[in-house]
Every structure is written in structure tokens, then in C-alpha cells.
Amino acid sequence: MSAVSEQQDTSPAEPRKGLSPRKKQRISRGVQYAVLVVVLVVLAALADWAAIRQSFFNLDVARQGLPDLFTVALRNTVIYTVSGFVLGFVLGLVLALMRLSSVAPYRWVSAIYIEIFRGLPMLLIFLLIGSLPLAFPGFELPGGVYGSAALGLGVVSAAYMAENFRAGIQAVPKGQMEAARSLGMPHMRAMVSIIIPQAIRIVLPPLTNQLVSLLKDSSLVLILGVTAAQVELAKFGNDQSSTFANPTPILVCGLTYLLITIPLGYVARRLEARQGAGR
């Protein structure tokens, strides 16, 4: 009896065969650092730094883009994005209400719309919109390129936002609708005054992410064929880089996108965190 317990007591202290887990971990970390250093050294040795600076960080070329980069390209990108977002917001809200309607055909129409427009690439939507005048001779969208861009970005983002809104509306506690109805509000009035404002708060983070992806997708407006005054960031960068036979403007445009997308992403995460903390 005592011999057995002695054996059990001593066993954890016995030296293991091979390396201890802590030692293994230390060696593994050392190897990872070594690989990193080797990769960096090789890259630094092989890269032609002068050529890279000349191609991608050419300040003279970058300066040529100013001030049009901001006053034309960024401005148009923001216009395309915001108009598409507004259209998508309104259409998405209508689709969400249809999706939750007690009238079955509304639910079907909304479900089919959402499935179709979430399933198609944005590029294809823009190709279709671009060919509308061919399909309907004499037909022209109001607002020209601006109208077409808002339509393309709007109809697709509406499908995503509809799903966001639907989830948001369903996340509002049932008692809110009951309280509103018990005060004599008709269903639609209760939706507009009580349910939807709370639902929008709930879906603010996903809507912000939607805005970020719209901003990126607005680059596809170039498919529509735009004039110099209608150019947005991506095409602006591309045009400039052909003009100067230098890719620096593309990099500059990329940085300009990040100037907006990174803060927006930060805002979305903050909103998410605040919601997680409250209630």
C-alpha cells in the first residue's frame, strides 16, 4: 500500500524522455524567427530597390495626380458609393418588410430577388446595366453614369441589406410590437415608429461593413465607360499609370481607399463592441 502511493507520488517528478513541452515550444519559436530572418534577407538581397522605388514610390509621378486625386476621383468614388448605399438602404428595407410580410407572394418575390442578386457578381450587374440601352433602344437611365452606378451598386447591396434588416427586425423583442399594438398603433405605424428604429441600431455594424464593400465595388463603375470628369479612384489610378508609364498612381489610389476603409472598419468594430457591452 505505502509502496504504491510512494510510486504515484514520485512519478510526476521523474525526468521525461526527450524534451519538455516548454523546451519544445522555445525551439519552435526560435525556428520561426530564423525562417522570418532568412526570408527578409533573401528578399532584400534579391530585390532591385531602386527599380521598386522608381515604379511604386515615384513621388514626382504621385504629385502629378494632385489635386484631381481628391477633387475628382475620390469625390466621384464617394458619390457613387453613397448614392448606391442610399438606394440599397431604401430598397433593402422594403425587401426586408416584404420578406416578413403575411402576404405570401411578397415573401416569394423578396426571397427570389435576394437569392438572385446575392448570387451574381457585381461586375456582371454592371455589364447588364451597360447593355440596357442596347436592349431598350432610346432608353436612358436618369443621371447618366451616376444613375447607372447608383442602380448597379444599389440593387446588389439591397439584397445584402435586406437580409441584415430582416435579422435586425427579428432581433427586436416581440414585446415591443405588442406594446405598440396595445397602444392602438396599426401594424405599419408600429413598424415605422418602434421596430425599425431599433432594428437599424442593431444592424449598424453590418451596414457599415456593407458601406466598405460598396466603396470597393464602386471601382467597377469603369465598366460603364466614364468621362474624365466622372472617373473614380481605381480608373483614375489606372489612367494615370498609363499616362506616366509608371504604376505609382495605382498604389496612391490604393492608399486613398485605405484612408476611408480602415477608419470605417474601425467604426464598425467599435459599434459592434458597444452593442456587445450594452443590454
Add this chain to the structure above:
Amino acid sequence: MSTVEIRNLHKSFGRLEVLKGIDFTVESGQVVCVIGPSGSGKSTLLRCVNLLEQPTSGTVVVGGVDLTDPDVDIDAARRRIGMVFQQFNLFPHLTVRRNVTIAQERVLKRRKDECDRVARENLEKVGLIEKIDAYPPQLSGGQQQRVAIARALAMNPSLMLFDEPTSALDPELVGDVLSVMRQLAEDGMTMLVVTHEMGFAREVADRVVFMDGGVIVEDGPPEQVIADPRHERTRGFLSRVLHPGV
């Protein structure tokens, strides 16, 4: 004159029959407390009175209007029936003031200054006028429930429904809500109260209704139903509620 008249009310959820033929009336100015074990159908009965639940069969007549008639404007009928919920259900995105004015403004089409006057008057009544610009999540449960009562009263209802109004409250906050309800009863409001507060039922109610298994087992003045119940099921329930753990 009866304010509420319920005849042969049945309510089923799928195959589960929750109300199995309820007949009962509430006279104008009466306070009726409905007691009974959980699952007895008392909340469902209350929710049938303003048609938050659609009765499966039977009639619900409130203030002379048959709410089960499909031609009745249910929104108009609900304006005259205030409801207070177990979970308060205040609108968390609106201030206390807006909670109390929004239905007056949007449903009754009262003028803004009139809405505000009525809101102040009713918040005064429940003792929370100083919280008029607060948001519901900043208030305690008891305060939220008193605001919910003010919100319902602002519509000048002729009948108030209370669905276990103190069941979600911390024990020390129950008293404030009950005293508001007691005041309301003294002012002559017709009240139908689903509750577990036997003290309130005994002191304030004109009648106590004991429900079990989807039927009304006993219906009478509190001194009879609570103090001297005739039915075995009532006696069993009351001994469990009044002497828990014995």
C-alpha cells in the same frame, strides 16, 4: 354596466387547448384579480381581452364592442384598453417623455403641447416626473413599470389590463408599483390584474378569479376566494402560495 363580457372563450395553440370555455364579466369600476398556477391560462385570458391573442372561439365584448367581430377596428378598440406587461416593454430608444407621448401624438392625433401636458400629468401620478428626459435602460425595473403604467394611462383608457406587473421586479421595488395600482383602483379605474400578489388581491380586488387548467374554478369576493376557498384546487394553490415550504 359591464366593461368586459367574455362568453364561452376558447383558445388553442396548435393542439394545446389553453382556455377551455371561459365565461366572465368585469363591471365598470371593478378591480378583478386573476390568480392561479403558471400554465393555468390566466395570461392568455388577459391577452385575449385586447386581442393580442386571437381567440379560437367565443366572444370578447369590451365597452359594448365585440372585438371578435372581424369588422371591428381593433386598433380603435385597443386605444380604450391600457395594457401593462410583465417585462414593461418600454421603447428603449425613446425617452420617457416620448414613450408616453408617441401614441397620443400618432394614434390620438393630439396636439404636441397637449401630449406633453398629459404625459407630465401621468408621470406626476406615478411619481416619476423627474425622470421625464431619461431613457428606459437608465431606470430601475420598478421605475420602468411605473412609466409603462403612465404610458398606458396617457391614452385615457376605460379599462386597464395588468399581466403579472410585479413578477419581473426585485422584491424591494414591488411596493412602489403596487401603490400606484392601488391609487388607480381608488380613482375608480376598471382593472383586470393577473397577479401572484395575494396581499394586493385581498386588499384591493373587488373580485378574485381562480383559474386552473384553462377553466375558472372559483370566482368571488377576496374574503371568500382567498380566505375561505370552496374548491379543493383553490385551497391547494393558496396553501402553496401563502405558505411556501410548509
